[in-house]
Amino acid sequence: MTANDPFRSSYRGVPAGTRLNGIYEIEAMIGAGGMGEVYRCREIQTGSPVAVKMLLPDMVDNEAALALFRREAAALHNLPHEAIVRYFLFTVEPVLQRPYLAMEFVNGRSLSNMLDDGPLTFEALIKLMQRVASGLQAAHEHGIIHRDVSPDNIIVPLDDIRRAKIIDFGIARSTQMGDKTIIGSGFAGKDNYASPEQVGLYGNDVTAKSDVYSFGLVLFQALTGQKLDMGGSQFQLVEKRRRVPDLGAVDLRIRPLLERMLHPDPALRPTMAEVANWAPAASAQPSAVPLHGFDPLGKPEAGTSAQQERVPSTTRNSRRIWLGACVAGLLLLLGGGGYSFYKFVWSSSGLAALPPPPKLAATPAPPRIEPAPPQPARQEPVKLPSQPTVTPSSSPDGPGRAERIRRYVAQYAGGDCFFILPVAVSASAAVIEGFGASTAPFDTFDKAFRKEQGFEASVGVRQVNPAQCPAVKFLSQVGSDQARAPRINLSATELKAGETLNGTIENFANRVVELLMVSDRGEVQSLSYLLKPGIDSLSFALPMARSTGPQLLLVVAAPRVLDSLRQPRPMAADTFFLQAISEAQRGNVTLTAAARYVMLTN
Incomplete structure (x- = not known):
């Protein structure tokens, strides 16, 4: 028995209702590992859900644990990408004296859990590959190597692989800081998905190509439903990585790519950018329906079923006993019927882990003569x-x-x-x-x-794009009164072009509410006619245009109707908001506003 055993036998976590720095309030513990815990919390001011990772009390003075914790915070803070879980805050709770990391809370389940239901179709696999590879590419561009790419570390919100998110950068290594890993000099993470370099081959030099190898093993499992047996003793780990594994079960269209990704020599593997941009020859147009499971934001297509995304399996092999230990860490979250997974990489049980910002289909407006809009920021x-x-x-x-x-x-x-x-x-x-x-x-x-x-x-x-700056200036003029500003709740902050954005508006009392969308080209469209009244709230469903880029959704509250806020046609943002401010000033009308940022992607 260790000195900490009596403490661990009686410790039951931080109670619900505990406040962290006066910012977050704990609702429930949703995961625990050998060195830390994960809590579902809410922001006290807004009520928004947040995931909080917190070190155990007896690990607060453990330098290795603190270094891993700091490493994940540093990695996430440098990685602004829609395929990577978003970071909010890293600090120490002054009363509990425990460091914690607050980040995006996403309902979903791990890719590992999804694959228990069967493999992905080829089309779904390509979407997953492009999504995850683009996120890992962004990490590599920032000098960050994940070093633990596995199905457990890919979370799929709403069972839609197009929205997959990469999680758990706790053992990530920064090539820009020149630091060494906390866990050994090369290997960290799950041994079955480790690269040859991580087990001692090729000079033990772990680079971005190591993530390419691990991701290749993930893609094999996602497409075949079977995990390549790359584990075992240290000797077996090395020997199994001296050659390209048997890929006979892999679709011929993608087998050459996987052969390159799983080449023992990192110099002969493709870059993650090549993987992200790879497409099968003469590929068909992507389907408009979700690529896995039910998507409440998508539109059903006649004759198409989500079940078509699964390959029937008549020879489903049972999982090894040790896999059950990994799955045991997955906790069902109450509400919404979804799962959320969070993970500490230093957990001996391999606890599954955690992991949000569109253009409207509207009446066509005369095209504006202006330079092409910049790429989505x-x-x-x-x-x-x-x-x-x-x-x-x-x-x-x-x-x-x-x-x-x-x-x-x-x-x-x-x-x-x-x-x-x-x-x-x-x-x-x-x-x-x-x-x-x-x-x-x-x-x-x-x-x-x-x-x-x-x-x-x-x-x-x-x-935002420069063309949207008039909306930002408008917010700075009328949006600082947070207590009186309307509150916007959205079903998502990242959508595929053509999908529907659902939401509600609260905290407007008896005021008139106007709903506006500012496109990436700087055009403002009034959408107030889409608002539906409810009990103490208004709801809306906005069909998004088939384009890409950042969109600003604005809600303006006023004591009476302002004609300038109800323009019948899309209008340039600079003219629209100048007229709105002028009318409000002439009529001595006080405006309040709130905004949400929504990103439309392909």
Whole structure:
């Protein structure tokens, strides 16, 4: 028995209702490992769900555990990509004195769990491959090697593989910082998906090509429904990786690619960018229906069933006993009928892990003569302190200090295309959301905030196109009163072109509500006619146009109808919002507004 055994036998986790830094409130524990726990929490200010990873009390002073924790926070903070789980905050809870990492909470189940139902079709596999490879490519471009790519570390929201997300960067290695791994010099993660370099071959030099090898093993399993036997003793791990494994069960159309991905020599493997851009010769147009399971946002096609995405299997082999230990870590979340999985890589049980920002189908408007719109902007990473920063907030000045921070944020001027909103603030931590066309003013704000407040805020930037800047300026003029601003709840913040965006609007009291969409080209369209009244809320279902790019969904509340907010045709954003402000000023009308960022993808 170890010194910690008595503690672990009585410890039952952090109770529901516990508040973290005055920002999050714990609702339930949804996962636990050898060194940490995962909780479903809610933001106190907004009620939004958040996933929080927290070290166990007896691991707080463990340098290796802290290093892994810090590593995941640093990796996620540098990876703004829709296929990678989003990071919010990394700090220490001053009362519990425990470091925690707050990040995106996504309902879904792991790819490993999905494959228990059978393999993917070839078409579904290609979509999965392109999605995950694009996320890993983004990581590689930022100098981050995941080093634990496996089906457990790919989460599939709503069973739609087109929205798959990569999770668990706890053992990721940064090639830019030149640091060494915490767990050995090369191997980390699940041995069955390890690359030859991770088990000691080719100089033990783990590079981005190692993720390519691991992902090749994942694709084999997703397509065949069977996992390649690449595990065993240390000797077996090495010997099985001296040659390309038997790929006889793989579809001939993709077998050459997998042969290259699973080549023992990393120099002969393709890059992740090549994998992301690979397509089968003379491939058919992608289906408009979900590629796996039921998609509540999709439109059903006649004669098409989600079951067609599965390959019938008459010889389903039972899983090995040890796989049951992995699956035992998967916890069913209450509500929505979905699963959410979160994982600590240092958990001996291999606990399954965790892991959101479209253009409207509308009456055609005369095309504007302007340069082609820029490529969809990625969400900028939040700022991360190199070490967890804590300012004790137990003093009587705590609430007053939080209010002063909110006032500072509300009064800060960063330019015409700059808007920031305090999502959650306490005396020692702040989560701030921003909208802008450039990251430069947010870098300036970050430095000013740190100098003025004494700690570093977590700032998430939603980067818009320049044509959308008039909407951002409008928000800065009328959107700072968070208490009176309407609240927008969306079914998703990332959609495929042509899908439907569902949502509700709350907190508008007896005011008139206007629903606006600002396209990536800077055209504003009034959609208020789509609002349906309910009990204390309004609902909407917006069919999205078949294009791509960032879209801004605005909700404006006013005490009476303003004609300028109900234009019958799409209008340029600069003209639209100038007219709205002018009419409000003439009539002495107070406007409040809220915005959500939605990304349309192919």
